[in-house]
Amino acid sequence: MRNDEKLGTAPLGRLMLSLALPTVLAQLINVLYNVVDRIYIGHMQGDGNLALTGVGVTLPIITLIAAFSAFAGAGGAPLAAIELGKKDERKASLIMGNSAWLLVFFSIVLTIGFLIFKIPILYAFGASSKTIAYANDYITIYLLGTIFVQLALGLNAFISGQGAAKAAMLSVLIGAVINIVLDPIFIFALHLGVRGAALATVISQFVSAVWVVSFLKSKRSVLYLKLVRPDKSLILKIAALGIAPFVMQSTESLVTITFNTGLQRYGGDLYVGSMSILMSIMQLIVIPVNGITQGVQPIVSYNYGAGNRLRVKETVIRLVSVCLLGTLILAGVAIFCPGIYASMFTNDAELVALTCRIMPIFFLGIAIFGIQAACQATFLALGQAKVSLFIATLRKIILLIPLALILPKFLGVKGIYIAEPVSDVISVIVTSVLCVITLKRIFSEMEDKS
Numbered sequence: 230m231r232n233d234e235k236l237g238t239a240p241l242g243r244l245m246l247s248l249a250l251p252t253v254l255a256q257l258i259n260v261l262y263n264v265v266d267r268i269y270i271g272h273m274q275g276d277g278n279l280a281l282t283g284v285g286v287t288l289p290i291i292t293l294i295a296a297f298s299a300f301a302g303a304g305g306a307p308l309a310a311i312e313l314g315k316k317d318e319r320k321a322s323l324i325m326g327n328s329a330w331l332l333v334f335f336s337i338v339l340t341i342g343f344l345i346f347k348i349p350i351l352y353a354f355g356a357s358s359k360t361i362a363y364a365n366d367y368i369t370i371y372l373l374g375t376i377f378v379q380l381a382l383g384l385n386a387f388i389s390g391q392g393a394a395k396a397a398m399l400s401v402l403i404g405a406v407i408n409i410v411l412d413p414i415f416i417f418a419l420h421l422g423v424r425g426a427a428l429a430t431v432i433s434q435f436v437s438a439v440w441v442v443s444f445l446k447s448k449r450s451v452l453y454l455k456l457v458r459p460d461k462s463l464i465l466k467i468a469a470l471g472i473a474p475f476v477m478q479s480t481e482s483l484v485t486i487t488f489n490t491g492l493q494r495y496g497g498d499l500y501v502g503s504m505s506i507l508m509s510i511m512q513l514i515v516i517p518v519n520g521i522t523q524g525v526q527p528i529v530s531y532n533y534g535a536g537n538r539l540r541v542k543e544t545v546i547r548l549v550s551v552c553l554l555g556t557l558i559l560a561g562v563a564i565f566c567p568g569i570y571a572s573m574f575t576n577d578a579e580l581v582a583l584t585c586r587i588m589p590i591f592f593l594g595i596a597i598f599g600i601q602a603a604c605q606a607t608f609l610a611l612g613q614a615k616v617s618l619f620i621a622t623l624r625k626i627i628l629l630i631p632l633a634l635i636l637p638k639f640l641g642v643k644g645i646y647i648a649e650p651v652s653d654v655i656s657v658i659v660t661s662v663l664c665v666i667t668l669k670r671i672f673s674e675m676e677d678k679s
Contacts, residue, residue, distance in 0.1 A: 233313045233391050233451050236531035241543055245525050249551075251398035252389055252524030256516040258398075258405040266426040267509055269412050271575045273422065276363075278577055280423055282498055283363025285505025286356045286489065289482030290347075290368055294339055294378055296478035301331035302383035304471020306390035307530045307610050309452060313391060314534025318451060325387045325445070326457030327464050332383040336376040343372050354482075355489025355501055367423040374431030381437035384454070388444060390527050391451045396444055404437030473609060473617035480625040487633045488645060495642035503584045506574045507591055513570070514559040514592070518552050518599050522606035529610035538675040545607050545668065552599030560596040564589045591646045594653025601657045604664035616667055620660050628652035 235244060271281040305328035312321040343350065351364045381400065389397040408429050415425025445454035485508065492500040525548050532540040563570055567588035571581045601624070608617035629652035636644030 233310075233531065236310075236392050236528050237314065237535050237537060237540070241528075241540065241547070244528065245544070245547060245551075248389075248392065248394040248527065249521045249524035251394040253517050253520035255394075255398040255401040256520030256523070257513075258401045265409055265412055266430065267505070268574060269416050270423055270426055273416065278502055278575060278580065279360050279498070280363045281575065282502045282505060283356065283360035284367050284423055284426070285501065285508070286351055286354050286360060286364045287368040287371070288505070288508065289354050289485045290343055290350065291371065292481040292485070293479050294375055295382055296475050296482075297335040297339060298332060298379045298383035299386075299478050300471040300475035301328040301335065301379075301467065302386035302471075303474035303609065304328070304467040304469075306386035307526065307612060308466060308470060309387060310390045310527045310530035310610075311534035311612060313451065314531040322452045322454075323457060323460065324463055324467065325384075325452050326455060327460055328387070328467055329380075329384060329454060330457065330459050331464065331467065332379040333376070336379045339379075340372055340375040343375075344369070347372070353490075354486050355493050357493065357498060359498065363423050367427045370424055370427035370431060374434050377431065377434040377438040381434050381441055384441045384445060385437075386523075387452055387454075388441065388450070389523060390530070392527055392531075393444075393450070394524055396449070400437050400440045400444070403440055404433035407436055408433035469614040470609065470612060470617070473605075473614065473621040476618065476621040476626075477605070480622075480630075484625055484629055484633070487630050491633060491637055491645045492642065495637050495645070499580060499583060500642060502575075502580055503587060506571060506580075506584050507588065509574065510563060510570045510588070511592075511595070514556065514563065514595055515598065515602070517559065518555045518602045521552055521555065522548065522602055526606050526610045529607060530612075533611050533675075536675060536678060538672055541611075541675070542668075542672060545603075548607065549600060549603040552603040553597065554599070556599035556602075557596050560592045560598075563592040564596070587643075587646050590643075591649050594650035594657070597657050598653055601660045604660045607664065608667065611671060613667060613671075616663055620656075620663065623659060624652055624656035628655055 239247075267281055267284060270284055271277050273280055305324050309321040309324045312318075312324065347368055348361070348365065351361060351368065356364045381404065385397050385400050388400065411429035411432060412426060415421045415429050416423075419425060421428065442454065444450055445452060485504075488504050488508075489501050492504055525544060528544050529541055529548075532544070567585040568581070571584040571588065575581060601620070605617065605620050608620065629648055632648035632652055633645050636648050638644070640647060
C-alpha cells in the first residue's frame with residue numbers, strides 16, 4: 230500500500246504515531262541547526278557572550294527566510310494532500326511545482342535584499358557596537374545559502390504531506406549530523422568563530438536540499454517534482470493558505486526585534502543575551518509540538534479530501550490532547566527547573582542567574598500552548614485560510630508586540646518578559662472557541678455532502 234493510501238485506511242493511533250514520531254525527531258534535529266551553533270559560540274574563549282548575543286540578533290533574518298519557505302511549503306502541502314485524497318495526483322504534483330517556483334523566486338529576492346541592507350537591519354534588530362561584527366560575520370555567510378534553506382524546508386513539507394514521514398526525517402537528520410560534526414571543526418579547530426558556525430549551517434542545508442529534491446524526483450515519491458510554468462490560480466490558492474504560516478513565522482522576527490530593542494533600552498546586552506537563550510529554549514518546547522502537528526496534518530487533509538468526516542474528527546481530538554500534554558510537560562521543566570536549560574548555553578554566572586529568574590514567568594503561558602498549535606494546524610489542514618490567518622496574527626501582532634511595548638513603561642524591563650504569558654493565555658482561549666465553531670460548521674458540510 231502506498232504511503233498516501235495509508236492515510237485513509239491504516240489504524241489511526243498507530244498511523245499517528247508512525248507519522249508524528251519521525252516528524253518530531255526531524256523538528257528536534259532541525260532545532261540543532263541554531264541551538265548547537267549557539268552552544269558552541271557561547272562557549273568560545275574571550276568574547277563568547279558577545280558573540281552569542283550577536284548571533285541572536287540575526288535570528289529575525291533567519292526566521293524570516295524560514296517564513297518564506299513556509300509560505301510556499303506549508304501553503305502548498307495541505308492542498309496537495311487534499312488532492313491526493315481526491316485521487317488527483319496530477320494536480321497535487323502541479324501544486325508542488327508551483328510551490329517550488331515560489332521558493333526559487335523568494336531565494337533570489339531575499340538573498341539580494343538582505344545582503345544590501347544587512348547592517349542597518351542588524352542595528353534595527355538590536356545589535357550594538359560591541360556585537361555588530363559578530364552578527365555581520367554570521368549572517369553574511371548564512372545568506373549565501375538562502376536557496377538551500379528554502380528548498381530544504383519548503384519542499385520537505387511535500388514529502389511529509391504524502392505520508393513519507395521517515396524520508397522527511399532523513400532529509401533533516403543528514404543535514405543536522407553534518408552541521409554538528411562541522412561546527413567544532415570550523416569554530417575551534419580552524420579558528421573561524423561565528424563564520425565557521427554559519428559555514429557549517431550552509432553546507433548542511435545544501436546537503437539536505439539535495440536529498441529532498443532527489444527524493445521528490447524519484448519513484449519513491451507519489452508526487453513528482455519538475456519545472457512548471459507558474460499557474461496564477463494555483464499560486465493564489467497557495468498564497469491564501471500559506472499567508473498564515475508565513476505570518477506565524479515572520480512575526481517571530483517582529484517579536485524578536487521588539488524584545489531585543491526593548492531589552493537593550495531598559496536593560497542592556499546582558500538582557501538581550503538572556504532573550505537569545507529564552508528564544509532558543511522556546512524552540513526546544515514548541516518545535517516537538519509543531520512536529521506532531523505537521524506529522525498528523527496530512528491525515529486530516531487527506532481524509533477531508535476523501536470526505537471521511539469521522540476520521541477527521543477523531544484525528545483532531547487526539548491531536549489536541551497530545552499537543553496539550555506535550556507543552557504541559559516541556560514547559561513544566563522550564564518553569565520548575567530553569568537551571569537545566571540555562572546552563573546549556575553559557576558559563577557566565579550572571580547571565581545564568583538572570584535567565585533562571587525570568588524563565589518561570591516567561592514560559593507560564595506556553596504550558597497550554599499545545600491547544601493553539603493543534604487548532605492552527607487543523608485550520609491549515611482543512612484549507613481554512615481566513616480563520617487560520619486571524620489566529621496567526623492574534624497572538625503576536627494583536628497581543629504580544631503591543632504588550633511588549635506598553636508593559637515596560639509601567640513594570641520596567643520585567644514587563645517585556647511578562648508580555649509573553651499574557652498573550653499566550655488570551656490567544657489560546659480565543660483559538661479554542663473559534664476551533665469548536667469552525668469544526669462544527671465543516672463537519673456539518675461534510676455530512677450534507679455524504
